[in-house]
Amino acid sequence: MRYVIAVAETNSFTRAAERCRVVQSALSHQIARLERELGARLFERTSRRVRLTPAGAAFLPAARQSLDAAERAAAEVAAAVGEVRGRLAVGLIPTVAAVDLPQALRDFRRRYPGVRISLRVGASEELVEQVKQGAIEVAFLGLPTTARPEGVHARVLARDRLVAAVAPDHPLAGENAVDLARLAGEVFVDLPAKTAGRVQSDQAFAAAGLTRDVAFEVTSAYLMTQLVAQNLGVALLPSAYAPQLTGVTTIEVTDAPARVEYVIWSRDGRTPAATAFLNLLDIPAADTDTDPAADDD
Structure with a gap:
C-alpha cells in the first residue's frame, strides 16, 4: 500500500522507489503482486508517464485510510507504555501570530524525537477539510468573526x-x-x-x-x-x-x-502525538470547543 501511494503521488516508479528507499525492481514486483491479488491493474504504464487506472483511483483512498489506521494503532500501543511516536502533521495559514509555531515544533521534537513531523501551509478552509479527512492532525487558522470552523473541534487562540x-x-x-x-x-x-x-x-x-x-x-x-x-x-x-x-x-x-485565530483538531479524537503537541501548547486534553476570550466579550 505504501508503494502504491508513493507511485500515485510521484507519478513515477523511480521517484517512488527513492522515496520508499527500496530498489525500483522490488517496488515494481510488490505492486505487481498486489495487482494479481486484487485482479486488477492499478496503474497504466507507458514510456512517458504513469497514472492511476479507475481501479487504482478506487483503491487509493482505502489504502491511505488503512495505513493511517495501522500507524495510529502502533502509536496508541506505544502511548500505552509511555512512548509518544507516529506522525504529527500540522497545517497553518501563513499569518499565524498567536503561536510561535517554529519554537513549539522545536520544543516538541526535542521532547518526542520518535514522532515524524510534517508541516503544510494553506488557506483556512482547505486546512479544515484536511483535518476532517485525517490528512493533518492539528491546524492553525484565521477566520472572520462571522465564521467558525465546522465539523472539527476548535479553540480560539486570539x-x-x-x-x-x-x-x-x-x-x-x-x-x-x-x-x-x-x-x-x-x-x-x-x-x-x-x-x-x-x-x-x-x-x-x-x-x-x-x-x-x-x-x-x-x-x-x-x-x-x-x-x-x-x-x-x-x-x-x-x-x-x-x-x-x-x-x-x-x-x-x-x-x-x-x-479570530483558532487551533483545530479532528472530532474523531486526537492521536497521541497530537495530544502531546496540544498539551505542550497548554490546550486542554478534553475534546471541547472553547473560547478563552469569551469572558472578555
Missing part, C-alpha cells in the same frame, strides 16, 4: 484587528490612522477571492458601503508585502503579524476588519 500595510514612500505612510473610506480608493494586494483571509476584508468594505480594487491576488503573505514594498498596492494584514513585516509601513485602521 482575536485581532487588521492594519494597513503601505510602502514607506506611500502618501499615507505618515498617517497615524486611516479609515476604510480613505483606503477604498487605493489599489489592493490581497488573498484570492472567497478565501477566509480575503472574506474578512471584503465583508468590512461591503458593510461600510464601499468597493475597492483588488488588482493583485496572491497566496503568500511574503509576496503580498513584497508587492506592497514596491508601491504596487496596499494590503490589510493582522496587527499581531505586523512585527514580522519588513520593507513596509503599517497604519492603524479605525474601522478595521477583525479576525
Whole structure:
C-alpha cells in the first residue's frame, strides 16, 4: 500500500522507489503482486508517464485510510507504555501570530524525537477539510468573526484587528490612522477571492458601503508585502503579524476588519502525538470547543 501511494503521488516508479528507499525492481514486483491479488491493474504504464487506472483511483483512498489506521494503532500501543511516536502533521495559514509555531515544533521534537513531523501551509478552509479527512492532525487558522470552523473541534487562540500595510514612500505612510473610506480608493494586494483571509476584508468594505480594487491576488503573505514594498498596492494584514513585516509601513485602521485565530483538531479524537503537541501548547486534553476570550466579550 505504501508503494502504491508513493507511485500515485510521484507519478513515477523511480521517484517512488527513492522515496520508499527500496530498489525500483522490488517496488515494481510488490505492486505487481498486489495487482494479481486484487485482479486488477492499478496503474497504466507507458514510456512517458504513469497514472492511476479507475481501479487504482478506487483503491487509493482505502489504502491511505488503512495505513493511517495501522500507524495510529502502533502509536496508541506505544502511548500505552509511555512512548509518544507516529506522525504529527500540522497545517497553518501563513499569518499565524498567536503561536510561535517554529519554537513549539522545536520544543516538541526535542521532547518526542520518535514522532515524524510534517508541516503544510494553506488557506483556512482547505486546512479544515484536511483535518476532517485525517490528512493533518492539528491546524492553525484565521477566520472572520462571522465564521467558525465546522465539523472539527476548535479553540480560539486570539482575536485581532487588521492594519494597513503601505510602502514607506506611500502618501499615507505618515498617517497615524486611516479609515476604510480613505483606503477604498487605493489599489489592493490581497488573498484570492472567497478565501477566509480575503472574506474578512471584503465583508468590512461591503458593510461600510464601499468597493475597492483588488488588482493583485496572491497566496503568500511574503509576496503580498513584497508587492506592497514596491508601491504596487496596499494590503490589510493582522496587527499581531505586523512585527514580522519588513520593507513596509503599517497604519492603524479605525474601522478595521477583525479576525479570530483558532487551533483545530479532528472530532474523531486526537492521536497521541497530537495530544502531546496540544498539551505542550497548554490546550486542554478534553475534546471541547472553547473560547478563552469569551469572558472578555
